[in-house]
Amino acid sequence: MKNIEENKYWVWFSLIPNLSNIKKQKLLKTFNTPDIIYKQSKSDLMQVQGIGEKTVENILNRKTMDILDKHLRYLQQNQIQIINIQDKEYPSILKEIYDYPISLYVKGNIKLLNYDSIAIVGSRECSDYGKNSAKYFGYHLADKGKCVISGLAKGIDSFAHIGALNANGNTIAVLGNGLDDIYPKENKNLANKIIEKGGAIISEYPLGTKPNKINFPARNRIVSGMCKGVLVVEAKEKSGTLITVDFALEQGRDVFIVPGNINSIYSVGTNRLIKEGASLASCYQDLL
Numbered sequence: 224m225k226n227i228e229e230n231k232y233w234v235w236f237s238l239i240p241n242l243s244n245i246k247k248q249k250l251l252k253t254f255n256t257p258d259i260i261y262k263q264s265k266s267d268l269m270q271v272q273g274i275g276e277k278t279v280e281n282i283l284n285r286k287t288m289d290i291l292d293k294h295l296r297y298l299q300q301n302q303i304q305i306i307n308i309q310d311k312e313y314p315s316i317l318k319e320i321y322d323y324p325i326s327l328y329v330k331g332n333i334k335l336l337n338y339d340s341i342a343i344v345g346s347r348e349c350s351d352y353g354k355n356s357a358k359y360f361g362y363h364l365a366d367k368g369k370c371v372i373s374g375l376a377k378g379i380d381s382f383a384h385i386g387a388l389n390a391n392g393n394t395i396a397v398l399g400n401g402l403d404d405i406y407p408k409e410n411k412n413l414a415n416k417i418i419e420k421g422g423a424i425i426s427e428y429p430l431g432t433k434p435n436k437i438n439f440p441a442r443n444r445i446v447s448g449m450c451k452g453v454l455v456v457e458a459k460e461k462s463g464t465l466i467t468v469d470f471a472l473e474q475g476r477d478v479f480i481v482p483g484n485i486n487s488i489y490s491v492g493t494n495r496l497i498k499e500g501a502s503l504a505s506c507y508q509d510l511l
Contacts, residue, residue, distance in 0.1 A: 234298070236257035239281050308326070324445060327426070333423065358389070374443070380396075384413060397424075397446050397449075404434075439463065450471075452510060480503055
């Protein structure tokens with residue numbers, strides 16, 4: 224793994240505002256690495272298909288370089304690494320998705336990124352049944368050597384991580400903001416425990432990125448994209464969890480559903496998915 228100074232242009236690349244992953248892919252296809260992109264003139268950059276004048280202005284705006292040293296210092300002081308699509312540590316399964324993140328910021332055990340993983344997701348508001356189910360599946364899947372991936376959100380995500388930790392297993396939390404802040408704040412201790420016990424927290428977003436609502440659907444594509452299968456524990460009729468299911472299906476991942484109480488509002492979305500053909504999971508062996 225390269226040290227943070229050697230990765231400085233990848234950090235710079237992640238800091239350019241309004242530069243989508245698809246545009247980054249096009250730029251890298253033409254110029255190979257961010258340090259070469261940094262040296263290009265306006266006319267050279269304008270030659271790349273799909274890269275307009277406003278995008279070029281953002282790339283050439285050297286204000287981004289002015290804050291780079293501050294970012295590099297913080298990453299080094301807080302033992303946060305950045306890996307990019309060209310690094311061997313980058314999760315190979317994630318390269319299969321359409322708009323894969325060009326870089327990932329990682330705090331904790333970077334080796335987990337290429338482990339055999341299963342995502343466990345569900346509603347922030349959940350029942351005791353949902354909490355216990357998330358812990359049950361998190362525990363037993365981690366105990367059987369799977370890495371449990373979730374989003375560190377309140378509710379099902381948290382209990383999935385806790386289940387994996389109770390088994391002294393591996394878990395990764397994918398954040399929808401920069402790693403200089405933990406969201407939600409009440410899960411800061413859980414995030415610290417994940418790192419202490421050999422897990423990892425990751426994000427495609429650079430330092431300083433706030434947990435804006437728009438970030439979380441994008442975060443969810445990484446949760447599903449890093450796994451072979453996604454387990455949904457509870458979801459209301461219009462739960463944001465269903466966005467993760469849509470991503471999983473687009474990405475060709477297996478989707479498993481924990482059946483719920485027909486009288487519970489927390490099970491309307493999950494039970495409907497079973498009716499539509501998703502695989503029912505009543506025990507952890509169903510996923511293995």
